[in-house]
Amino acid sequence: MHIEFHGAAQEVTGSCHLVQVGHYRVLLDCGLIQGGKYGEQRNAEPFSFDPKQIDAVVLSHSHLDHCGRIPLLVKRGFKGPVYTQKVCREMCGIMFRDAANIYDHDTKTLNRKRARKHLPPVEPLYTADDAEKALKHFQPMAYDVEDEILPGIRIRFKDAGHIIGSSIVELWLEDGKHRRKVVFTGDLGHSDAPILRDPTPIHQADVVLMESTYGGRCHRPWQESMDEMGEILNDAANSKGNILIPSFAVGRTQELLYLFSENFDAWNMGRWQIFLDSPMAIEATEVYLNHCELYNKEAKQRVLNHESLDSLTNLRLTKTPEESMALNRIASGAIIIAGSGMCEGGRIRHHFKCQLWKRNTKVLMVGFQAKGTLGRQLVEGAETVKLWGETISVGASVYTVGGFSAHADQDGLINWLKHFKKQPKVVLVHGEPGAQDALQHEVGNRLGYFPDIAKPGQKLDLIRMSYDNAENQAS
Ligand SMILES: [Zn+2]
Numbered sequence: 480m481h482i483e484f485h486g487a488a489q490e491v492t493g494s495c496h497l498v499q500v501g502h503y504r505v506l507l508d509c510g511l512i513q514g515g516k517y518g519e520q521r522n523a524e525p526f527s528f529d530p531k532q533i534d535a536v537v538l539s540h541s542h543l544d545h546c547g548r549i550p551l552l553v554k555r556g557f558k559g560p561v562y563t564q565k566v567c568r569e570m571c572g573i574m575f576r577d578a579a580n581i582y583d584h585d586t587k588t589l590n591r592k593r594a595r596k597h598l599p600p601v602e603p604l605y606t607a608d609d610a611e612k613a614l615k616h617f618q619p620m621a622y623d624v625e626d627e628i629l630p631g632i633r634i635r636f637k638d639a640g641h642i643i644g645s646s647i648v649e650l651w652l653e654d655g656k657h658r659r660k661v662v663f664t665g666d667l668g669h670s671d672a673p674i675l676r677d678p679t680p681i682h683q684a685d686v687v688l689m690e691s692t693y694g695g696r697c698h699r700p701w702q703e704s705m706d707e708m709g710e711i712l713n714d715a716a717n718s719k720g721n722i723l724i725p726s727f728a729v730g731r732t733q734e735l736l737y738l739f740s741e742n743f744d745a746w747n748m749g750r751w752q753i754f755l756d757s758p759m760a761i762e763a764t765e766v767y768l769n770h771c772e773l774y775n776k777e778a779k780q781r782v783l784n785h786e787s788l789d790s791l792t793n794l795r796l797t798k799t800p801e802e803s804m805a806l807n808r809i810a811s812g813a814i815i816i817a818g819s820g821m822c823e824g825g826r827i828r829h830h831f832k833c834q835l836w837k838r839n840t841k842v843l844m845v846g847f848q849a850k851g852t853l854g855r856q857l858v859e860g861a862e863t864v865k866l867w868g869e870t871i872s873v874g875a876s877v878y879t880v881g882g883f884s885a886h887a888d889q890d891g892l893i894n895w896l897k898h899f900k901k902q903p904k905v906v907l908v909h910g911e912p913g914a915q916d917a918l919q920h921e922v923g924n925r926l927g928y929f930p931d932i933a934k935p936g937q938k939l940d941l942i943r944m945s946y947d948n949a950e951n952q953a954s
Pocket residue numbers: 540542545641666
């Protein structure tokens with residue numbers, strides 16, 4: 480009985496851990512490695528295990544860094560079921576189809592360039608057809624229902640409050656006389672965030688695999704961010720331009736719409752025309768609208784009062800490219816929410832091309848902007864940016880509203896750990912080394928024990944509760 484760490488060990492993408500009980504092998508997540516060319520190359524490499532030998536996948540949520548390689552796993556011979564929460568399955572449909580479209584487009588562009596150099600064509604990571612095949616393997620489950628998925632392996636999903644349908648996975652493992660309970664956090668949500676519930680507290684486990692994305696810092700308080708947002712909207716209205724908001728299609732976009740609705744009067748939202756200009760975000764918003772049973776108490780009440788996501792009377796959904804292009808003709812009074820979140824692709828780049836040079840344009844950043852992205856260049860005050868080879872002067876004002884995050888911060892992670900009645904063995908995954916070191920130290924300070932930090936390829940023996948092929952990382 481053991482766990483091997485095949486991804487998201489000392490990094491934040493490519494979540495993938497292999498649990499073995501007797502002859503049975505279960506993958507916890509099978510995510511894409513994201514970040515630059517090197518990440519793309521690593522995704523195409525063979526898996527560090529044989530997909531044919533995996534009996535089942537247990538999936539925490541529908542972000543691509545957790546689910547994005549499942550179509551590839553199926554393409555390479557995985558035949559078993561993928562267990563996940565039922566709304567997560569719906570979301571995976573949206574994510575896989577979108578990813579397959581992007582691969583198709585990018586591969587065609589690349590192959591045209593390769594042809595001009597007499598190089599052979601390359602294949603996309605997976606196609607729309609592979610995505611559909613993978614979705615057939617999904618076996619949706621409800622939250623809070625315990626199920627035996629293989630002899631000696633029972634699982635239960637608990638709401639992680641990170642995005643809709645996201646789960647903390649509880650696993651009860653049994654091999655002969657040995658029994659262990661493993662808890663895999665997936666990504667833990669940000670407490671007190673709009674719409675979703677807080678991450679479910681868990682009280683007992685032998686081993687906890689815990690994400691540590693924001694292990695090194697604390698988010699800005701919600702109220703401060705809300706006040707700031709109100710001020711920026713006022714400022715923008717006074718300068719009589721448009722507001723461009725690059726936004727992640729799943730989670731952040733729905734939070735924004737919810738907050739616009741919640742603060743409709745306070746922020747004088749009636750003076751704006753709001754456009755949701757992203758087909759994927761529109762689909763994801765529909766899933767949020769159809770599943771208000773998963774909302775927190777306050778958000779449920781707002782649905783009953785007709786004050787939720789769908790109550791924004793000035794919201795327009797622009798699905799087609801033609802509708803999107805028509806937005807270029809609006810000189811002022813428009814809030815345009817478009818992907819991608821870090822401005823690396825999607826329709827936001829077209830809006831930048833048309834509007835970034837104007838001095839009365841406002842760009843509002845509500846998400847993390849990674850190093851090397853166009854979003855980061857703007858946040859760092861670039862005077863010009865390049866779009867499709869053309870240099871564009873940045874006349875727009877760029878604002879960043881901190882405090883929005885779908886992840887628990889350091890306090891959130893430690894508070895969640897406090898719910899365990901007896902100290903479990905905590906192993907940190909899904910975090911950069913700096914954040915993990917900080918969290919390890921802080922858990923030591925506040926809870927009196929030190930989590931381990933999973934290393935790539937490391938194997939944790941669940942019977943002896945020690946690592947087979949590397950030293951224990953606790954210090
Ligand atoms: Zn996530």
